[in-house]
Amino acid sequence: MENKKIILSGIQPTGIATLGSYLGALKNWAALSDEYDCYYTVVDMHAITARQVPADLRRTQYEQVAILIACGIDPGKNTLFIQSHVPAHAQLAWVLNCYTMFGELSRMTQFKDKSAKNDENINAGLFTYPTLQAADILLYQADLVPVGADQKQHVELTRNIAVRFNGIYGDVFKLPEPYIPEVGGKIMDLQTPTRKMSKSEIADGGCILMLDKPEDILRSFKRAVTDSETCIRFDPDNKPGISNLIQIYSVCTGKEYTDIENEFSGKGYGDFKPVVGEAVIELLRPIREETRKILADKAYLENVFKEGAEKASYTANKTLRKVYKKIGFIDSFLPAKAQR
């Protein structure tokens, strides 16, 4: 355990995770969980940067933790926790805000996209979201951050903040690397394949959620937007819809793009689309069934929350104590140095 490299990643409980989150991030979370010392967190504090219905937010956190366990993340071997249960995240985020430049945050494309989509609620939390994310990562001295391609910019900012802080105070933070899969790093919406598949865009049927029923998944794939040609060829610039389907099929089956092109040579989109849908159904089926079973045991999940928060706090408070000391805070009132 001691010599393993460290992983940190998070997911927002803003709804059921999408197929995009699964292929871009969660699948890797599970795959890496034996080899690394992993901290996986459901980031409720990030979620409130957009307005949430409290009862839904509460329910989705149970669902999200259940999904992670069903994906193969063993809470006994990994640290699985809810962000707000570890106060050090908010505490370090404030400190890091004072070492993050306004201009840096202004350049974040997620802030620009999300504020353009929701101009009624461009709150300060949405703006400083990447600093909280930097705190999430740096508290655990993570080596690797498995994320989708959309989060690369935030991990780069985290490194910049860490370099700046270390430059003033010495080596306090380890510099993390993003871990983005070569295939599946950016799964696109099935109806608007030039846009990332996102759970806040479920209205038009272009988004697959991990707990969707098989018949709904199949219908969405059969309706997926393609193009006016008939050839199944990977060409994201000219054929974004069909290329997205090839990408999804490739991650589900492990087949190379060229093998998929050969397999479907001479066949039409009407043949290909349901095959991709079926591959997704079979990939998600065991996760959906297992999630349902786990959700039935609320006491078990609450015990996972409690143990996860304790384990995470131990590591997070060690880093926070170091930071407080370096910047000149008196750290005697931080939680006692608990034995692990």
Ligand code: AQP
């Ligand atoms: N379409 C995607 N393709 C590949 N990776 C993706 N991720 C999300 N969408 C895709 C990755 O999944 C992890 C968890 O994401 P998240 O739910 O915390 O946040 P998000 O990126 O904001 O996801 P959504 O669905 O777009 O949520 P909303 O609509 O609430 O903002 C991250 O590693 C992300 O890169």
